[in-house]
Amino acid sequence: MDVKGIFDHIVQATNMDPIAVTVWLILTTLFIWLNKEFKEQYRISQDKTTKINDSSLLHYSKILKSYYTNKHSNNNTAEFFSFVYESLPYMDVALMQEVLKDLEDICMSEEEKLNTIGKKVLNEVKNIKEENKKWKHLKLPYDLVFYVKNKLKPIFYPIIMSITTVYIGTYFMLILFNSDDTDLNALKLSAIIIMFFLIIGILELMLTNKLKWISIPIIIINIGSIITLLLQTSIEWVSLTFIFLVFLLSLVFLFTLGTKVKKVKKKKFFYS
Numbered sequence: 001m002d003v004k005g006i007f008d009h010i011v012q013a014t015n016m017d018p019i020a021v022t023v024w025l026i027l028t029t030l031f032i033w034l035n036k037e038f039k040e041q042y043r044i045s046q047d048k049t050t051k052i053n054d055s056s057l058l059h060y061s062k063i064l065k066s067y068y069t070n071k072h073s074n075n076n077t078a079e080f081f082s083f084v085y086e087s088l089p090y091m092d093v094a095l096m097q098e099v100l101k102d103l104e105d106i107c108m109s110e111e112e113k114l115n116t117i118g119k120k121v122l123n124e125v126k127n128i129k130e131e132n133k134k135w136k137h138l139k140l141p142y143d144l145v146f147y148v149k150n151k152l153k154p155i156f157y158p159i160i161m162s163i164t165t166v167y168i169g170t171y172f173m174l175i176l177f178n179s180d181d182t183d184l185n186a187l188k189l190s191a192i193i194i195m196f197f198l199i200i201g202i203l204e205l206m207l208t209n210k211l212k213w214i215s216i217p218i219i220i221i222n223i224g225s226i227i228t229l230l231l232q233t234s235i236e237w238v239s240l241t242f243i244f245l246v247f248l249l250s251l252v253f254l255f256t257l258g259t260k261v262k263k264v265k266k267k268k269f270f271y272s
Contacts, residue, residue, distance in 0.1 A: 215258025
């Protein structure tokens, strides 16, 4: 049976209009794809957290080993501080700030710094280990609720996010495309596609930490111009041209002023 035959069979079985069946098939396909993507992103996020904790514990173990070795003798404090500096990128932001403050404190002796930092790192290791084991000792009913929630989250989080996205997207489309003007609907559809790829690009820049603070107002203007375009009730070329120019200029400013791009890399790219 070919695709058309399967489609006709679905239309007959559901007793629905072919257009309605097409819409439902698109929504179902979108739901399945979104569910897969959300599930994968959640898994990656969890794996990243676990990997960060494992790396942190590995570096903290070196600090603690040197800490207890030098606690009473202070024979090799240079090794201890070397391990501390190597571990800074793996520390929690709050802990890193505290450790840096201790390292830069000229009023503290090396022995005081060793003891203070060693104890803080030890407490951080205890916190990480307690976080991993906290569900092994449940106190009913409060802890049990959160235990069940965390166990079910990997299953229901992608489904809930997918349903919410499809529902909001469908509702948004029904509101937007209530006009009989084909050109206006085509223009709005193009704007939605542009906004979709723009949001993906912005999220990618955010996840890779390539956005500057100055990019926030630029992004607001950029997305705001597209939303303004979507709210148009008729095609007026003067206003559309102005909105397009605002969008284009904000896009140029976003990628020239709002992103962290090293000039050295650019030169290497162009002259290689």
